[in-house]
Amino acid sequence: MAQLENKVALITGAGSGMGRATAAVFAREGAKVVAVDINESAVQETVKTITAAGGEAIWVRADVSKGPDAQRMIEAALDAYQKIDILHNNAGIFLVRFLEDTTEEEWDRLMGVNLKAIFWAVKFAVPYMKRQGRGCIINTASTGGFLGQYMTPAYIASKGGVVLLTKSLALDYAKHNITVNCICPGAVETPMLRKHFADSPEPETAMQRERQLVPIKRFLDPEEIAYAALYLASDRARGVTGTALVIDGGSLAGYVE
Numbered sequence: 001m002a003q004l005e006n007k008v009a010l011i012t013g014a015g016s017g018m019g020r021a022t023a024a025v026f027a028r029e030g031a032k033v034v035a036v037d038i039n040e041s042a043v044q045e046t047v048k049t050i051t052a053a054g055g056e057a058i059w060v061r062a063d064v065s066k067g068p069d070a071q072r073m074i075e076a077a078l079d080a081y082q083k084i085d086i087l088h089n090n091a092g093i094f095l096v097r098f099l100e101d102t103t104e105e106e107w108d109r110l111m112g113v114n115l116k117a118i119f120w121a122v123k124f125a126v127p128y129m130k131r132q133g134r135g136c137i138i139n140t141a142s143t144g145g146f147l148g149q150y151m152t153p154a155y156i157a158s159k160g161g162v163v164l165l166t167k168s169l170a171l172d173y174a175k176h177n178i179t180v181n182c183i184c185p186g187a188v189e190t191p192m193l194r195k196h197f198a199d200s201p202e203p204e205t206a207m208q209r210e211r212q213l214v215p216i217k218r219f220l221d222p223e224e225i226a227y228a229a230l231y232l233a234s235d236r237a238r239g240v241t242g243t244a245l246v247i248d249g250g251s252l253a254g255y256v257e
């Protein structure tokens with residue numbers, strides 16, 4: 001039996017990378033997917049692929065950092081499917097910049113998309129989940145939620161915030177049967193990672209060096225993260241809340257030769 005039969009899952013950042021892979025895996029497992037992204041053509045493509053494979057999905061264009069957009073995406077899910085079982089706050093942006101070179105706009109934008117978006121989505125989704133008597137929230141943090149990283153202070157601060165916001169929300173909503181967890185990916189082969197290397201002075205060297213630092217000597221595949229999200233979204237994980245699930249090829253375990 002499919003693991004998400006009759007479930008409605010809203011996934012942000014579903015137009016690319018891990019969000020797109022998770023949307024596809026959730027749909028294959030029987031979920032009705034509400035795919036949200038700021039990039040309309042990208043999210044339309046995700047939905048096209050899902051429906052072509054026989055799955056069920058709709059798309060919503062929204063900037064998750066904006067309250068009215070967040071409200072609209074939750075309402076779109078309720079209009080289409082009358083419930084939200086799984087809210088996956090996955091959209092995120094990256095910034096490589098020393099703090100003194102970071103503008104206030106860049107700081108606010110990054111915090112808006114990576115952290116405040118969770119504030120908005122939870123604010124609008126939780127009242128419905130409480131009424132349903134059940135819910136599942138999965139946030140995307142990063143291994144950077146546990147460890148500093150060179151030249152990415154705003155990003156790392158946002159992801160550290162996601163880890164502890166997750167734990168705090170888990171405590172607040174446990175009595176309402178709403179689980180709140182986050183996934184913490186290491187380096188995953190997505191457009192975000194590829195752009196990061198493309199922006200460095202010697203992309204190929206930077207990529208090889210970074211790959212060698214991962215104990216399993218490869219970057220993760222977006223589908224490997226999607227299956228971690230699937231576990232947290234499934235009924236098998238109803239007893240799991242407040243956890244930060246690390247999927248990083250061993251990177252946080254320590255150093256390797």
Ligand SMILES: NC(=O)c1ccc[n+]([C@@H]2O[C@H](COP(=O)([O-])OP(=O)(O)OC[C@H]3O[C@@H](n4cnc5c(N)ncnc54)[C@H](O)[C@@H]3O)[C@@H](O)[C@H]2O)c1
Binds near residue numbers: 042092185188190193
């Ligand atoms: N790729 C990695 O190595 C890695 C590692 C750890 C954590 N993460 C996190 O995983 C998540 C997904 O990253 P990815 O690598 O798949 O990135 P990606 O860039 O491939 O995809 C991110 C998607 O989010 C969308 N998005 C950006 N801003 C948005 C906004 N304001 N509103 C709605 N949608 C918006 C983009 O259009 C894009 O489709 C992010 O939160 C990222 O920080 C990535």
